[in-house]
Amino acid sequence: MKDKKVVALLGNPNAGKSSLFNQLTGLRQKIGNFPGVTVDKKVGFCRLDSKTDIEILDLPGTYSIYPNSLDEQVVLEVLANPDHPEFPDVAVVVADASNLKRNMLLFEQVSDLGIPTILALNMLDVADEMGISINSGKLSKILGVPVVELNARQGIGIEGLKYTILNQLEVKRIHANLPVFDEKSETIAAEVRKKYNVSNKYLALQYAAQSPKMMFLGAETQKDLQNLVLRYDFNADEFQSSETINRYHDISGTLSQVIDETGELKETVSEKIDKILLHKIWGYVIFLSILFLIFQSVFSFAEYPMDMIDQGVAGLNDWLKSVLPQSTLVSLLTDGLIAGVGGVVIFIPQIAFLFAFISILEESGYMARVVVLMDKLIRRFGMSGKSVVPLISSLACAVPAIMSARTIGSWKDRLITIMVTPLMSCSARLPIYTILIALVVPDTKVLGIFNLQGIALMGLYLLGFFSALIAGWIMKLILKSKERSYFIMELPTYKMPRWKQVGFMILEKVKTFVFEAGKVIVAISIVLWVLASYGPGDEMTQAEQQVIANNPTVPQEDLASKIASVRLENSYAGHFGKFIEPAIAPLGYDWKIGIALITSFAAREVFVGTVSTIYSIGADPDDESTIKERLRNEINTNTGQPAFSVATSFSLLIFYVFAMMCMSTIATVYRETKGWKWPLIQLGYMSVLAYVAALVVYQVLK
Structure with a gap:
């Protein structure tokens, strides 16, 4: 016997279920996994009255209890198993009042399973705009279940729903009014x-x-x-189709008694806007313009707070070195931890601006239109229309994007989507892109208004997108996938973004970026500091003595710089970098960049933290101490040229567009494909693609 009361939220996609979940639970929510599967579950907690706390379970959106994907199968697993730990005491079916007939199929099926059910009519304002009015009281009498009216986005009707849930918790499993088959x-x-x-x-x-x-x-x-x-001789397919037909006949009869569509049926505001935003030409032009605005803003708006953070980290380091006694521990703190973590913290403003725009597009309803637009384009390259959602999602992170490919019914289409999704530029690449672009792309205006750095950033994102399309087309030919796929998506109405929700998303994403990347970077910074501060035998000491002996007349400041450089070169990290240098030299990289490449296999954003640590340890203390200035002043000892020249920096940018450098993504692909075959193929083809592309770019530009 479970000691908690569980209320499940069910509904068709875009019926407003997530909005209701947020209203009921506020910040008292968490994300986990259903037992035995990798499908995410959102669980929250809600207080109905002074004595009653309940658990709210937000089940994946579905149109019926007949699943077509792994996400939808979870709904069946929970509702059909009374012994499931999340089996609901009450089911709240959230229905879009502007399209009630389609939403009622799921409601009838859930109710007939014998679970005490509440029908929550959401989006009544949209129904009213379309000239539709619903007699909810009469509908409740016909169905024999409570019907509540809601506006989940604005929080209207939430208290009434809580009261209804409280009453339904007293109802035992029901068996009346079951259909005759x-x-x-x-x-x-x-x-x-x-x-x-x-x-x-x-x-x-x-x-x-x-x-x-x-x-x-x-x-x-x-x-x-x-x-x-x-x-x-029971045919399950025939049973499902005949049941669905009979239910819709029954639903039509019920709704004809409670829905009044005599009002003037007007073209809604959303429909008018869609004529422009989903236009076969202007739709793409507007979408590219919005992308252009986002990437311009990421550079323009974030520049000042980034510079402040960069200078603040440098100032903190200098202050600690001036007030603390010179020691190994202080060196670890300043040159190791603070330099490494500071290399990530500096990018908080850009991450915040990027997710602010993404959240606004999602909240307003425009992101769903982007998916529809991309569906028209993506089919030309052999992928399923359902692949659009993972590809768009991977702009944030490839891990949940790959998991979202479970909605694709065809295994081959799903596999292709999983294999190409990491080519889309995720937020972890943003720190690498922005710092390298800032080094080699002038901060100048094009046509007086466009920032050249923003144009370069957008170009990298588009390169990743079109590479994913081409890779998908090639894999479609290799796997010989000929299945015809379909893509159905319910378009939400346009709404004013909920700024509180936008703020929550920015906070959550920044927190995830800082703490998830931070844990890896702290560990790697400590290891790197040790490897860069110590060497085999007495090599570092001998190298230092040789520099002193060979430069008797060099000023003390220059001598200190030479000693720091030669000590780093003879350290464990230096030996490791020198070992791999022959393989990466054709790309324009020296052994220091090589160390950063290897460490960033843990997570791409570690690249910036690594170069911050490496160059902080081996740099002249009198040089400019901010990250950008250290990298700008660094010299490649093999060529005598700047280590981050135009050719090298663009080679690195292209390398990171294609490189599969994220252990979490590899682990997720392993879990989703149930073996190492496809993750290793993915790692192999992306690594080769990254190396060859970076080689070509460097050889052309040098």
Whole structure:
């Protein structure tokens, strides 16, 4: 027996379920995994009254209890298993009032499973705008369940819903008003109920129709059920189609009694806007213009806070060195930890601005239009329309983007999407892009208004996108995938962004970026400091003495710089860098950049923290101490040229557009493909692509 009361939120995609979840739970929510699967579950906690706390479970959006994806299968696993730890005491089905007929199918199925159910009519304002009015009181009497009216985005009707949930918690499982099915279905339902002690007729029919998808039944029970299906010649597909047709006939009769569409049916504001934003030409022009604005803003607006953070970190380091006694511990703190972490903290403003724009586009309803626009384009390159969502999502992070590919029914289409998604530039690449662009692209205006650095940044993102399309097309040919895919998406209405929600998203993403990257960078900074401060035997001491002996007349400041440089070169890190230098020299990289390349396999953003640590240890203390100035003044000892010349910097930029340098992504691909074959293929082809592209760019530009 579970000691908690669980209320499940169900609904079609874009019915407003997530908005309701946020209203009910506020900040009392967390994300985890359902037992035995990698599908995310959102769980929150809500206080109904002074004595009653409940758990709110936000189940994945679905159109019915017949799943077409891993996400939707979770809904069936939870609702069909009364012993599931998350089995709901009450189900709240959130329905879009402007398209109630389509939403009612899921409601009827959930209600017929015997779970105490509430129908929550959301988006009544949109229905009113379309000239639709619903008599919710009469609908409640016909259905025999509570019907509540909501505006989840604005928090209207939330208290009434809480009161209704409280009342429904007292209701036991219901069995009345179940539909009558054909004779064969009724017979097999009776057999399943008797044999497996299933109390609900409709649930018994789901056992017969969908046992292969109900993993909780166990292999032996699934096999027995399949034998039963064969014995009764029960066709699950025919049962599903006839059930759906009959339900919609029943739904039409019910809604005809409660919906009044006599009002003037007007073209909604959203429909008018969509004529422009989804136009076959202007739609793409507007989307590219919005992207252009975002990347311009990432550079223009973030420049001043970034410079302040950069100078603040440098000032903190200088102050600590001046007030603390010179020691190994102080060197670890300043040249190791602060230099490494400072290399990431500096990019907080850009991450914040990027996610602010993404959140505003999602909140306003425009991001769904972007998905529809991209669907038209992506099909020309052989991918499924459902691949659009993972590709767009990977602009934030490839890990959840790859997991979102579960919505793709075809295994080949899903595999192709997983294999090309990391080519899209994620937020972890942003620190690398921006610092290298700032070094070699002039901060000048084009046509008096456009920032040249913003244009370069947008170019890198577009390069990743078109590379993903081409890679997908090639993989489609290799895998010989000929399945015809479909893509259906419910477009939400346009809305004013909820600024509180935008603020929450910025805070969460920045916090995730800083703490997730920070943990890796702190560990790597300590290891790097040790490797760069110590060397095999007495090599570092001998090298230092040789420099002193060979430069008797050199001023003390220049001598200190030479000693720092030669000590680093003879350290463990230096030896490691020298070992891999022959392989990366054709790309224009020296051994110091080589160290950063290797460490950034843990996570791409570690590159900046690594170069901050490496160049902080080996730099002249009298040089400019900010990260940008240190990198700008660094010289490649092999060529005598700046280490971050135009050719080298652009080579690095192109390398990181294509390189598969993220252990979390590799682990996720392994988990999603259930083996090492595809992650290793992905790592191989992206590494070769990155190396060859970087080689060509350097050789052309040098």
